[in-house]
Amino acid sequence: MRFPPEFLDELRNRLPLSEVVGRRVTWDRRKSQFGKGDYWACCPFHEEKTPSFHVDDRKGFYHCFGCGASGDHVRFLTDAEGLSFPEAVERLAEQAGVSMPAADPQEARRAKVRASLADVMTLAARFFQERFASDAGRDARSYASRRGLDRETLATFEIGYAPGERTALKQYLAGHGVEETQMVDAGLVIRPDDGRASYDRFRNRLMIPIHDHRGRVVAFGGRALGADQEPKYLNSPETPLFNKSAVLFNLHRARAGAHKTGAAIVVEGYLDAIAVYKAGIPHVVASLGTAFTEDQIRAMWRLAQEPVICFDGDKAGVAAARRAVDRILPLLESGRSFNFCFLPDGQDPDDLIANGGRDGFLAEVASARPLVDVVWERELVAGRIDTPERKAALEARIEGLIEQIRDTRVRRRYHFDMRGRLSELFRGRPKGPAGAGAGAADPQVLAALTAAGSDLAELERIVLGVSVAFPRFVDSHWERIERVRFSFDPHERLKRAILSFAIDAGEMNAEALRASLSDDLKALLAEVYGDPSGSAARLAMRFPVLSAEPPDGFVERCLLHFLDRLDLKVLEADLEADIAQADETLTAEGEARILGLSRELVRRKQAFQDEDRDLADQAKEIRGAYVEAARGPTAPTPVA
Template structure:
C-alpha cells in the first residue's frame, strides 16, 4: 500500500520521535533538554559510553554523531525492529491514533480473503494442537520427546499432530463453518481434478505452524513419521497468505534478539531452528525448503549486516551453500555480506545442540567463513592452472563472477582480494613446478628481515594493519593514501605495503598473469606472515586456513564483528603509528634545542606536545570504548571476555 505524504506527516506530528526512540534508549539527563524537545543518549546502533546520539522532536529526526545513523520515526522502527516500511507505518499510525486510508475495493476484497484464510489456518492450528494432546497423538509426542523438545517448546511453537485420516481436518473445519473453498485456498485441503471429494493435505504428520511477522499462523510444515513416507517434510503450497520466497521461519521471535546481538543465524530446517532456539540461542531463523531468494537476503540484512548461514558439512550442504552464493552475489552491498558455517561429522544443528549444547553450536558458528572465501574455494577446487591458458581461464571465470556484483565498491573490493589470492596461487603452483615442492611460505625466512625495529608492539601493529588490508580490501582502499604516506619501521613490511599499493593502482590495467611473476618472492612470504594461509595440522600436514595469523594477533575477528567495528580498529591502529611518529619528531626537535633556538620554534614544540597529549588521551578513550564493545561482541556470540586492551582481545 502507498501512503500519502500528508498521512506520514500527520503521524510524525502527533507522535514525538523521542517517544518512539525511548523504547530503545535511556536519555542522558545532563545533556537532554526535554522542554525544548532535545534529547541525547548512547547510540542504539553502535556501542559507546558517552552519548553521541541526538533526537530532535522539533524536526522529527535522530542522528548519531558517532556512527552517522540518522532518520525519522519510520526508519528508526524498520532499523531496530526489522519491520518493513508498511508494517512500521501501521504500527506507528495505531500508536498515534491516525486512521489509515481505506483500501480500494479490490484491495478490500483481497484483504477479506486473507482474513478468511487466516481464520481457517488458526482453526487448523488449534485442531492439530488438540490432536497432539489426545491419546491418538502419543506416537507424535514420543517422537518429539526423542528429539528432546520440552513440553514448553512444544507449546511455544504450537506443535501438533495431523491424524492419519483422509478427512479429519476437513470435518473439523466444516463444523467450525469454514467453507470448503476457503480451506482449499488456504492449502489445508486438496481438491482432485477428476471430481473426487477433497481431502486433508496433511495426514499422519507432526505439524509445525509457520507464522508471519506478527506471529499469525499462515501455513504449516509437516514431518512424516512413516520411515518410507515421502516427502519427509511437506509444506503448505503458495497461498495469498504464504509466499515461501519471502518468508523466514521463526522471524517474529528472532528479530529482537538478532537486533540486540547484531547477528542472525539461518538454518536449513525449521526443526533445527526450534532446537537451537530451545538451547537458548534466540537469534535463529530457518528457510522453508527453497533456494535463497533476493527478498529473503534483503530481509535478513535488516537484522544483521552479516548473517551466518548454517549448513550440514556433507556434499549436499556444500552444494546448497554454492547455490546460495550465486543468489547473493548480485545483491551484495557495502557493509552487507554473509558468512557460512559447515557443521562437522555430517551433523545437523539439532544433533549438535543435543550432544554438546549451545556451547558446541556457538563454537561452530564462531568458525563460520566469509562468502568470499567459500566462493574462492569453489572456483579453485577443480581448477587446473598448469598452463598459461588455464590460468587465464580461471581468472576470466572469477572476473565474470565479480561482474555479477552490482555494487561497484564491493565489486572492486572482491577484484582486489581475489587477484591477490590468484597471484599467490599462481606463484605457489609455479614454485612446485620448478621442483621446490613447497608453498608460498617456503621462501627462506633469512632472506626476509622481519625484526621488530626495537619495538615489538609497533611491529605487531604494522603486521595487523597489513593483515587487515588483505582481509578487508575496501578498508585498504578507503585509507590507501594515508597508508602510503605512513612509513613502516620494518623494511620488509614497508616493501610489502608498497607492492600491495602497486597491485591496487594497476588493478584495472593488468591481468594477474601479467603482474604476479613480477613480484619479488619475498612478497608472498610476508603475505603469509601478516595474514596467514597455511598451518600444520595435528598430523603434520600443511592445510589452508585463510587469515589464521591475523586472527591470532587480533582475536576478536574470530567472532565476526561488524565491518564498522573493524574499521574503528583499523583507524585506531593507524592513529597509534601516527602518534609514535609525532612523538619521535618532537623528541628529535627537543634534542636539537639550544641557546640559539627561537621562541617561535619553542612555541611550535610546545604546541605539538599539547597536541600529542590531547590525541593520546582521545586514543585511550576510544580504545577503552572499543574494548567494551569487543567484550559485548564476544558475549553475544558465546565467547568469554578476555582482558587485553592492546589489541582488543
C-alpha cells in the same frame, strides 16, 4: 501501493528523526548542535567508542561514517528493530499521531479474505493439537519424545498431529462452518481436477505451524510418521496467506533474542530450529528448505547484520550454501553480510546439541567463516588452474561474481581482497629487481628501487603520486588502478593502502592518508608525493607539466596512459616467461599463446606510441600557454 508517498512524507515531516533514533542511542553533547538539528552518537549498528553516527533532522537522514549505515525514519526501524516495512510505518504513524490511510477497496477485499483464512488456519492448528493429545496421536507423541521435544516445547511451537484418515480435518472444519472453498484456499484440502471428492492434504504427519512475522499461523509443515511415507517433509502450498519466498520459520519468536544478542542463526529445517531454540538459543530461524530469496535475506538482516547460515557439512549442505552465495552477493551492503557454519559431516544441529549441549553448538557457530571465504573456495575448486588460460578463467569467474555486487564500496572491497588472493595464488607477492621486494620502505630501499629500475620505478611513483593528488581519479578508475601489477613490492603496498583508504574515507587528503599508514610507508609517500601537508613537490619534479596547471582532463588521460604502460610491462614479462618455458618444451598450445601475446604486444605498443606523441604535443602547448600567461600582456611598440 499501500502507503502513498505523500503520507510517508507527512510522517517524516511531523516526527523528527532524532526523536525516533534517540530511543536507542545517547547523543554526544560535545559534538551535537541540537539547535541546528545536528546530532551525533555512537552507532547502534556496530561497536565503537568515538561517535561517528550522524543524524540530520533538517534532511531527515542518518549516516554512520564508520560502517556506512544510512537511511530515513522507516529504514532505521526496519534495521534497528527488525520491523517489516508496514510495521515500521504503523509505528511511526502512532508516534506522530497520524491516522493510517484507508486501504483501497480491492486491498480491503484481499485483507478480508486473508483475515478469514487466518481464522481457518487457527481452527486447523487447534484440531491438530487436539489430535496430538488424543489416543490417535500416540505415534506422533512417541516420535516427538524421540526427538527430545518436551511438554514446554510442544506447547511453545503448538505442535500437533494430522490423523491418517482421508477427510478428518475437512469434516472438523465443516463442522465449524468453514466452506470447502476456504479449506482449499488455505491449502488444507486438495480438490482433484477430475471431479472426485476433496481430501485432506496432511495425513499421518507431525504438524508444525508456520507463522508470519505477526505470529499468525499461515501454513504448516508436516513430518511423515510412516516408514515408507513420501515425501518425508510436506509444506503448505502458496496461498493468499502464505508466500513461502518471504517467510522464515520462527521469525516472530527470534526477533527479540536477535536484537538482544545482535546475532541470528539460520538452519535448514524447522525441526533443527526447534532443537536450537529448546537449547536456550532463541535467535534462530529456518529457511523452510527453499532457496534463499531477496525477501528472506533482507528479513535476516533485520535480525542481525551478519547472520550465521548453519548447514550440514555433507555435499548437500555445501551445495546449498554455495547456491545461497549467488542470491546474497548482489544484495551485499556496507556492514551487512553472512557467515557460514558447516557442521561436522553427518550431524545436524539436533545431534550437536545432544552430544555437546548448547555450548557445543555455539562453539561450532563461532567458527563460522565469512562469505568472502566461501566465494573464494567455491571458485577455487571449480577446476584446475595449471595453465594461463585456466588461471584467466578463474579470474574471469571471480570478476563476474564481484560485478554483481550493487554496493560500490563493498564491490571494491571484494575486488581488493580477491586480487590479493589471486596474486598470492598465482605469483606470490610482486617482486622487482634485487632489493626491490623488501617489505620496509626505508631510505636504503628507496635508493635501491631507483637504481634498480629507474624508468619503471619512476613511472609507478608518478601513478602513486597522481592518485594522491587527484583523488577523484581514484574514485573514477579504482578498478583499473587496482588491477595493474606494480613491479616493486613497496609500491604495490602503498598502492593498496591508497585504495583501501579511498574506500573507507570516501574523501582523500594526503595528510589523513599519511596518518593511516604504517611507518615504513610514510617515507615512501613523502618520496612519491612530497609534503603531505599540502605540497606535491616530489610529484611535480617527476611530472613537470603539473607546474603548468594543466586541465584535469589532461592529467586523467596521462594517468590512464601511464597505467597502459605498466600493463605493457606485464605483457612483456608474460611473453618472456612463456618463451623461456618454451625453450624446454614447446607444445602447440604454448606456441599459439606466444604468437597471440606477440601480436597483442605489437598492437598495444603502437597504440601507446601514438598516444604518447599526442600527449607530448599537448603538454608542450600547455607549458607554452602557461609561460605566456605568466609573462602578462606585452606593451605595444610606439609608432614613429
